[in-house]
Amino acid sequence: MAQIFAEKIYINGTVFTADKENNIHTAVAFAAGKVLKTGNNEEVLTLQNDHSEVIDLQGKMLMPGIIDSHLHPFWGGLQRASCNLNYASLTVADTLAFVQKHIDQDTTRTSDTDWLQVRAFLRQEVLPLGTDITRRDLDTLNTKRPVILFANDCHTLVANSRALELFGIDENTPTPVDGTIRRFPDGTLNGIMEDAPAMRAFDSIPVLDAKSAIVVAEDVQQLLNSQGVTTVMDARALPLQFDAFTTLKEEDRLTIRLLGAREITPDNSPTVADVPAAVATMMQFAEKYTDKSWSEKPGIFIQHAKFFVDGVMQCPINTAALLAPYRENLGSKEAPNWQPSNNKGDLYYPNELLTALISAVSEKGFHPHMHTVADGAIEVTLDAIEVMRNKLPGKDIRPSLAHNELTSPHQFARFKALKVMPCLSYQWAGYSQAFSDEMRDVLGEDRFDNLEPAGKFYDAGVRVAFGSDWPIDPLNEWYDFKVALTRKGAEDAPRLNTDRNLTFDEVLRSATIEAAYMIDADKYVGSLEPGKFADYIILDRDIFKNDPADIENVKVLKTFVGGKEVYTA
Structure with a gap:
């Protein structure tokens, strides 16, 4: 066989491979969009010929590209192009003033069909804490336009009266099983929707044509590439964004490997008898967008089914499903008396239906990917996965549970036994004191100690993947890694002492090879091993030599996908 020589060789660096042994080398060689060899300078330079480009890293670090295995990239892109509150803690009056200023400046959109999306709204920190903005507040704005506030958690939407009218939601609209349409005490709508109704309402807003969607998609991939991201999984795949990214792919302008999870909601399958039809519809969507094979050029793949099992823990929503009830204050602010309430949160699928859906998509070769914030949702989902494992012994199905903010101690062993991967957003451990x-207060001391586990998963022998969940928070992958390494957000914030710090190896593997495994892409990307695609990034420092x-x-x-440079600082 003829000798294959390197097209590009890097020497004198810290080359983190993310292979099984976490090998760190000084050199790496690439050819034809793939990894050719890793090793020391002398070993790798044997692959040099007259056409090889040799680059001296001068001690800098080279590693696999970041794989963000759970985020909402198009939502994030839309947020960047909208009226953006930027996650600020504001009073109701200040929020309304901000929105009114935007309305006054946007003189091209004034009709009662010109939607205004206000994004990165931090509902749980409206000042004073616990104060909600409602339809009546938004109706005081001097505009005829339909106005919505879409919360940073993407689980809450607040609509003015005109927006509710266009949504087709009124006092006779029933509350769906997978979320809430809230009301004032007199029974009239207060404009607040939570969980699935909020997301469905947001998805229905006609804000972009196909051409504009492509502009958003380009902006998104450039932003991701600038942070070293080479592969993502969109955790809620919809036609608008996948059409846009497909156009970029067809024009050879796609610069990220895009995977997606297609949601099956309780509305798609109200009963177990509806499961086959719902799965068939999901598979049609996947077939439309999924490439036939992987190559050095970035492509699009839908290999996952998404299930939104519970809500969120943050007050005042408290829709994440717990094994035991949330606590409520029966006393006063000055003399609190926290006691168990009647609220355990919400489960959005009947257990029998969730079990049938997970088994059905797995049988078709799709990996189930679940939103599970708290231990109640985790428990019923693990039960459903156990049924699936018993039905399909030996089948390569990689179920993953995203978030897992409150995980009960007995559940770590179940994750391992059932080969289930938690997908964690590390930055959520960067708690403020408030x-x-x-x-x-709402969980009690014992359960508080189970918040935001990461090290506990590792210590139980569980494989962990990273997913930023952007735009729930600002896109800042390296800040997220800092929180994983320190359990602290801002410098003046307290450390969340509910778990140990992660190590550099654990954090980097979770955002490379382990994330690749979770999304069923580890044959192709996630580590710098011969034969895998040349998806890699160059950093300005050797992070192993720095303070966490x-x-x-x-x-x-620099960021490379399939050996092609897609970003340079």
Whole structure:
């Protein structure tokens, strides 16, 4: 066989491979969009010929590209192009003033069909804490336009009266099984929708044509590439964004590998008898967008089914499903008396239906990917996966549970036994003091100690994947890694002492090879091993030689996908 020589060789660096042994080398060679060899300088330079480009890293770090295995990239892109509150803690009056200023400046859109989306709204921190903005507040704005506030958690939408009218929602609209349409005490709508109704309403807003969607998609992939991201899984695949990214692919302008999870809602399958039809519809969507094979050029694949099992823990929503009830204050603010309430949160699928759906998509070769915030949702989902494992012994199905903010101690062993991967957003452990106090109050001291586990999963022998869940938070992958390494957000914030710090190896593997495994892409990407695609990034420093808190200051110098440079600082 003829000798294959390298097209590009890097020497004198820190090359983190993310292979099984976490090998770190000084050199790596690439050819034809794939990894050719890793090793020391002398070993790799044997692959040099007259056409090889040799690059001296001068001690800088080279590693696999970041794989973000749970986020909502198109939602994030829309947020960047909208009226954006930027996650600020504001009073009702200040929020309304901000929105009114935007309305006054946007003189091209004034009709009662010109939607205004206000994004990155931090509902749980409206000042004073616990105060909600409602339809009546938004109706005071001097505009005829339909106005919505879409919360940063993407689980809450607040609509003015005109927006509710266009949504077709009124006092006779029934509350769906997978969320809430809230009302004032007199029974009239207060404009607040939570969980699935909020997301469905947001998805129905006609804001972009196909051409504009492509612009958003381009902006999104450039932003991701600038942070070193080379592969993502969109956790709620919809036609608008996948059409846009498909156009970029067809024009050879796609710069991320895009995977997607297609949601099956309780409305899609109200009963177990409806499961086959719902799965068939999901498979048709997947077939439309999924490429026939992987190549060095980035492609599009839908290999996952999404199930939205519960809500969120944050007050005042408290829709994440718990094994035991949330606590409520029966006393006063000055003399609190926290006691168990009657609220355990919400489960959005009957157990029999969730079990049937998970088994059905798995039988068809799709990996079930679940939104499970708290231990009640985790428990019923693990039960359903156990049924699936018994039905399909030996089948390569990689179920994953996203979020797992409150995980009960007995559940870690179940994750391992059932080969289930938690997909964690590390930055959520960067609690503020106020949020920490709130969670301690509503959960109690014992359950508070189970919040935001990461090390506990590792210590139980569970494989862990990273997913930022952007735009729930600002897109800042390296800040997220800092929180994983330190359990602290801002410098002046308290450390969340409910778990140990992760190690560099654990964090980097969760965002490379382990994330690749979760999304069933580890044959192709996730580590720098011969034969895999040349998806890699170059950093401005060797992070292993720095303080863990310094990782948030890392600068990505270059990003490559399939050997092609897609970003340079």
